[in-house]
Structure formats: structure tokens, C-alpha cells
Amino acid sequence: MTDRKSQQKFECACIIGVGLIGSSMALAMRHRSLARKIIGVDRDENVLARAEKLGVIDQSETSLEKGAAGADLIILSTPVGAMADVCEMLSDAAPDGALIIDVGSVKGVVAKAGAALPERLHFVPSHPVAGTEQSGPEAGFATLFENRWCILTPLARKDEAYKSAINKAEELWTGVGALVEVMDAEHHDLALAVTSHLPHLIAFTLVGAADDVESVAHGEVIKYSAGGFRDFTRIAASDPIMWRDVFLSNKEAVLEVLGRFSEELAVMQRAIRWGDGKALEDAFARGRALRRAIVDAGQETEKPNFGRDKKPEN
């Protein structure tokens, strides 16, 4: 664990939604000493009790108003669909000058909710491209953001206070180990539709379709999953509510890239039907280079099978 100390510290961070990302943020900030105190806010008291017991947060609040009252940093880590309501509550409840960030996978709708906040509050939409298929405070860990990209999509505000807030947000993210990129929300939503939303949709769909071929038993799908299917089940095991909200909130971009995928799939289907081996081979040959590039960029392990199988020295 790097022992880097950030120059920016917060007095009191309020984390709204203490799930995988919220608790990872809390732990990462704690390990880097980025906040003097961390308050967790959640509608679910049980989640709060578990998070407090795990040492993820210092204090629990079911009331967003109370939790946010003394915070100079507010982190929205609820599903995307809840963020407009949370922003509305914060417009009164959050103290002057508070930095507000979110961690949502869609930025257009979040930026719109953030733009409705009063100017005394500084909302910098953020998306750390990191996560696992697990949920809840137990799933959080301090190094989740290390060497992962975090995309900021700042609002269209040019005042100095807001510029300073963008800098603070950037320092916070680099403080927890992330690499920061800034772009507009619309481009984010298209790029992430490609690298995250469509892959999740495809994985969810494949898992459903596989289990519906009635002449192949459920048990067979499980037994022979090491042939490739199991890879898809990881992201298909992600939180259903979170992903429902992503697709509802990024409809246009997802439908656009889904259209591209369906076209490509039709081309593959025809190549198989016609026995066009050359077309298949050429299409398949692209995979290795792209994976190599992802490994070289530090975004993936180079171990075969993701390193999950035991492979002794021969």
C-alpha cells in the first residue's frame, strides 16, 4: 500500500450509500488520511450497522439532512436513479461551499441533477471506472481505485470557486490512487456504453439465454461453464438495481452501441451460415492485439484465465 499523503484533507466526509463503491471510498480515504471523520448515510440501518462494525465509517445516519449538515465533502454513491432526489435534498441540507461528487456510471443525468443545485454548492460529477461483481459494505476495499481511471465531467460553471472544486475533486481521486481524465458528460456516456454498459447488457442477456435452452439442462450449463460461459457470469452477477438504473439513464447511447453490436453479430451469423472461414478468422484475429493493449495499459492481468486457475511450475 502506497503511503502517499494528499495535500488536501477534509474535515468531514459524508458518504451517501455505503455499498461496494461508497465503502471502498471510505476505506481508501481512511488509509490515506484524507478525511478527519467519515459519516455514512444509508436508508438501510442494517447496512450502516455492518459498515460501522467493519470500521468503514465513524458514524451512521439514516437522515441525509443530519449526515450532510457538517460535511465539507459529500459523496453520492447510490444507484444513479436515486441521485436526482438526493441532489434535491442536498440543495437545502448541504453546508455552504461543500464539494459534492458522485461515483455513478452515467454522467448525463447526474450532471443535470447537479446543475440544479444552488451555486453555493460545488458538484463535480465523477465516475471511477472500477468495481467488482459484489455488493454491500463487506465488498469494499481500500485499493479498488488504484491505477483505475476516474472520469470527471464538470458542470458548465466558470466561477473560481467551482474551478477550485474541480481541483479538489481531482486531488481526492488521485489521492485514492486513481488516474484522472476530464471530458464532457455526453462523450463519457457513449464511451462507457461501449466499455461497460454494453458488455454488462450482453452478459446479463447471455446468462438468461443460456438457461432457457430447454434441451440443455441447467446442470450442464453449470458443469461445462469452464468452456467460456463462466467468464460472462462475473459481470452478470453485478447489482441488478444499479444496472437497471444505468440502462434507464443512458438509453440513447446504449441503444446506439447495441445497434452496432447487433450489426456485427449479423455479419458473424452470416459468415457461419455461409461457411466463410476467412471472414471468421480475420474477425477473431483482432482479439489478441486488443487484449495485449489492455494488459500493457495496466488495466488487466496477463495471467492465463485471469490467474484464477492453479498453474504450478511444470
Next chain:
Amino acid sequence: MTDRKSQQKFECACIIGVGLIGSSMALAMRHRSLARKIIGVDRDENVLARAEKLGVIDQSETSLEKGAAGADLIILSTPVGAMADVCEMLSDAAPDGALIIDVGSVKGVVAKAGAALPERLHFVPSHPVAGTEQSGPEAGFATLFENRWCILTPLARKDEAYKSAINKAEELWTGVGALVEVMDAEHHDLALAVTSHLPHLIAFTLVGAADDVESVAHGEVIKYSAGGFRDFTRIAASDPIMWRDVFLSNKEAVLEVLGRFSEELAVMQRAIRWGDGKALEDAFARGRALRRAIVDAGQETEKPNFGRDKKPEN
């Protein structure tokens, strides 16, 4: 590594095609002392030299006839498209009573090629449902088959010599650590279309489609791949020739399950277009249970992100 000794030993095993699976078979047999001598046959002299240097095989032959001449066990580990030709050569070259197995991912076409062999040879089509995205003799390892299923699809022969060959094949596979299942070739090809062939096709297709959205840069696809896309690149990095042959050889079953997938995808597309959150949530909720079942069946790791990310104790 288990120190189990099989009751069945072979004098001389001839492995035709010394890639990932062929060399893993050689290493697994060596570690379990299942063959006194292992001859590697490959068209590529460079592959043979590397395999011999790595200690995977005892002897190299570019001539299939010479390699097979003294073998009591012949293992076909070429791409599926080459197996009919190899079988034709073996019908003269293989010695009386030899047990022949293959390791191909499609069984219908292989069984057909095997059925054309003279009765003095005993061909038991086999498919170990195991592998990695890597290729070549360097990629092989002795424990690849441990706790993975191997499916046998015996020919329609009822003679005692053939029954005994099926037993020998089963002992060989359990000897290298696999779990054995017997079924007919047609059912195999449908079940594996679901759990292996379709997932590979989808992954290859997604990788191609992602790189073709011209308003999203290649570099962005790489940087933000941790959002889910990178999972697909593993199997999309598999050997293009091997997979070309799989799709050409299992056309009907692949097109059948692809049809199911496309239907399901259209349902998802409509749910997104109509904003039907309930339908999405219900569909997505299936993923966790199926993954849990695969983990419980010992076919997958339960570590988040396949265990590939570092996760220290918090």
C-alpha cells in the same frame, strides 16, 4: 499435485498437435506416469523443438506416419478442421489395437471421421472442457484438466474391444484429474454451443464492435475497459484458427443458440427503449444465482474480479 497412480499405463503416446491442450496432456501424463514415452507430432518443426526443449515431449516427428507407428495411444489435438485428414492418415499408419482420442470442441464431425476408421483402431471422441486463452507448447500445464469435465461421445460400436477402449479412455481422463461424462455427440454439440461456442462468438463480436464505434477512440476502449469490457477480451484472445474450425464444424447448433440469444437481446433492447425497469431488474437478478451455482460446483473462483485485482486486508 496429487500423487495418484493410474492403473493403466501406455507404452508410447503419440500427441498430434503440440499446442496448449496437446502439451498439457503430455505434461499431465508425465506427472502421473501414464506413458513410458511421449512422441510429439506437429507440422511446425519450431513448435516441436520448443516442446522438446521444455521437456513436454521425449521425441519429435514431423511425419505423422512415423510418429504413430509404435504408439498404443494416439491423441489428436489439432484444430477440429484437420481431424478428418488426420484420421484418414491414421487408418493405415496406426498400429493394431491403438486407442485414439481427440480433444476437439466439436464432436459430431469428429465422430464421423472416427467412424470411418478400420475396426482394428479404437477411436473414443473426447472433449476436455478446459483451456486458457493462450496457445502453443509454452502455454501447457499439467493441472489444466484437474476438476474439469471431460465429455466422451463413443462411437456406435458394441464390440468388446471397443468397450474396453472406452474404459481405457475414461481411466486416462480421470488419471489426469478430469471428471468424465458420457453423452451422444449431437447433445454434446448443442450443450457446448451454449456454454462455450456462443460465449466465444459473442466475445469475438463485442471486441470487434467496440473498436468500430468511430467517435470513441481506441485508447479510450483500452483505458476504460475495467468497466466490464476487459472480461470479454480474455476469450476473444483465444486461437483464431481453432475457433474458426469450431464454428464451421458446429454450424447448426451455434446458429440455433445464437437465435435464442438474439431473441433475448431484442427483448432487452425493447425493455430499455420503453424504460421498463421491472423487466430489466428481473432479468438481471438471475445472474447471481447462476454464478453462485458455478462457484459451488467448483468450476469458478469465488474471489471478486476473478481474484485478479489486489485486495489487501482492510
